[in-house]
Amino acid sequence: MSAASFRHAGAVRRRVAAILALVLAVSVSPFAPAASAATWLVEQTDYPGEPGSIVTRTGDGLVPTVRWRGETRHDTARLIAADDSPFRAPFETSTVLIARGDLFPDALAGSYRAGQTDSPILLTQSDQITGQTLEALEELDPESIVLLGGTAAISAAVEDELMATYGDDNVDRIGGAERYETAVLLAASGGDPETDTAIVASGENFPDALVSGALAVSEGFPMLLTRPESLTAVTAEALNDLGIDNVLLAGGLEAVSQDVEDAIADLGIDVERVRELGAGRSGTAAAFARLAVERYGYTDDHLQLATGADFPDALTVAPHAGLEEAPIVITNASGVVDAELQAYLDETVSCDFAALHIAGGLLAVTTDVEDTAREALTTGPCAVQLAPESATNLVGETHTVVAFVTNSADAPVANETVTVVAMPASDPSTATPTPESQTMLTDESGTAFADITSATPGEAAIVACVTGPEGGDRCSDPVTKTWLAADFLATGLAGPRGVDIGRDGAAYVTESGFGGDECVTTTVEGPEGEEEVEFCFGLSGAVTRADDDG
Structure with a gap:
């Protein structure tokens, strides 16, 4: 990054920090979900249309x-x-x-x-x-x-x-x-x-x-x-x-x-x-x-x-x-x-x-x-949106936010520099979002991606900004990201196969279960022709929720 780009990113980060501090100090309100790219483009009426x-x-795009x-x-x-x-x-x-x-x-x-x-x-x-x-x-x-x-x-x-x-x-x-x-x-x-x-x-x-x-x-x-x-x-x-x-x-x-x-x-x-x-x-x-x-x-x-x-x-x-x-x-x-x-x-x-x-x-x-x-x-960039609105991961896992940049006609803006800033959502907070600031260019669909992680648990607020045509910053509404420490223990699981963190902060474990005495016989094509095979299954598969309360 050039010295000029570094100074710009730092200035954006300081302004965003002030915005976040004000927003988070006053209230935390639900943010509207980011619009998908499909909602930006309205089907064009046939032109020039009919006289009269x-x-x-x-x-x-205009x-x-x-x-x-x-x-x-x-x-x-x-x-x-x-x-x-x-x-x-x-x-x-x-x-x-x-x-x-x-x-x-x-x-x-x-x-x-x-x-x-x-x-x-x-x-x-x-x-x-x-x-x-x-x-x-x-x-x-x-x-x-x-x-x-x-x-x-x-x-x-x-x-x-x-x-x-x-x-x-x-x-x-x-x-x-x-x-x-x-x-x-x-x-x-x-x-x-x-x-x-x-x-x-x-x-x-x-x-x-x-x-x-x-x-x-x-x-x-x-x-x-x-x-x-x-x-x-x-x-x-x-x-x-x-x-x-x-x-x-x-x-x-x-x-x-x-x-x-x-x-x-x-x-x-x-x-x-x-x-x-x-x-x-x-x-x-x-x-x-x-x-x-x-x-x-x-x-x-x-x-x-x-x-x-x-x-x-x-x-x-x-x-x-x-x-x-x-x-x-x-x-x-x-x-x-x-x-x-x-x-x-x-x-x-x-x-x-x-x-x-x-x-x-x-x-x-x-x-x-x-x-x-x-x-x-027609001018731009005029607006930037971030998605998802909120998400939860385990400490050390990478979270990807997606920035969508549009012009005055709500059309995507390509090759636009986006600065994404992540900061602890409260003071004090143990979250350490990394990197705190990063820049990237939008692709042809007006989209840019930023990866953020944290080595410690806590909540971060993330904002994306672009430089508007008037020269000032145009920033998205903040989105939130929570990292949780993996300090819980779940026992007695029936064939655990995967784990994910839900929006409520709890861990959800998928269990394949064990075989049982419920059996069915079916015909399959084997190496030497058709043969009958017996399949037995149980009813112990499940998705188990685990949180700090057990």
Whole structure:
């Protein structure tokens, strides 16, 4: 062992000693049995699965993904809204919002309304409802439907069709003469907001505004729109009417100009521009994701991924992301993982990362993009387990413990250094576990074996540790090992053949017994042909338990 390795092993041993001392001083609780290697691997769902379904990928050594694989943008919205899997968002589907699927402003502004009612957003064509949206409505069976936008966005024919099915009183429309007025009406539709913060985004270009909808849902921030070059009058008026004191401005100067920022500031409002300097759409999305995690308490163990080349999937996943308080990130305009998205994935990776959700089919987010993201978000080693939980041997006998090392996807980690430390389980203790510390590498199944013995009776606590991706030690729960002195004497045994120590510390002796007068005759094949042979047996075979009390 090199000097550096020796110092590392010693440091691990000292830290483990402190852990063991604390654990054993407070209590001794039963430890869960170590999982077998078979429980780590989950059978992988066939991929890419069927269009129009929710596809899960797991069990291949990378963090799991859940893809809402819609055949179209309308179908992806259906899958997100009607998802009844364990990965669903807690939608309150008594109200459903419907926006036009080929224009982004109304769906973006509708994120605020979705947050007020915990509702999903479905998409429609301007002049007719697609079959996939009708299917979603049938599955959700809402009591109320709200159309986002005026009749120029969603025609009166669509409204009439919905009223014929769900009733005139159950279909509402929130829409103005144009997109900016619609956003203002949506912001005012829930009464006075419970916050003094609003989001202002471009009403002309979607890229920098895409992922801001999640914060509108989770934080109740009204979503207002503006022209890129100048603050629209109806938006300026709404900022005053809503009592807004703080504005999150979505994107860089190409999305929303400095003139707009200055005009908002002239209203006496503090403006914070959310962007990465010099970054594109994926960088702005990453900036919103960081803001959501660091300021608003979003989780960093669950992430939504959508294409940045188009808007529908990122918009319809926003209510899911907001209710789950999990950020959205997007690819660049070419639909690939660029340096800005890669940097955010590298920041996010941890042993606690649970799942990546993907909004859209394989044309929207390719399998190459998915695999790149999964590889970036997978790390290890993250956990180590020891087995068996407890065992008993005679003094001088060797005990083997088995360490299992896994990554953030619960998959085995090969060629990983494991340090196993054995120490007396109490102070004072007469056990002398040897060696006290040893290191070994895991094999292809993530398994490593350590042999430990003791020249004296007593109990030892054993812990295995690996160095985690963050640099700190990740250690198993302690397991226990007891060595007993062979100082008992058993007499009167009927043909003793073997001895072993049970979990209760007693010795168990197998006895073959002696022959008796119970006989049977059978025919066997002998050297000269078949012959009859008599076998006699007794009933004295046994397993005898011997302990300190005799």
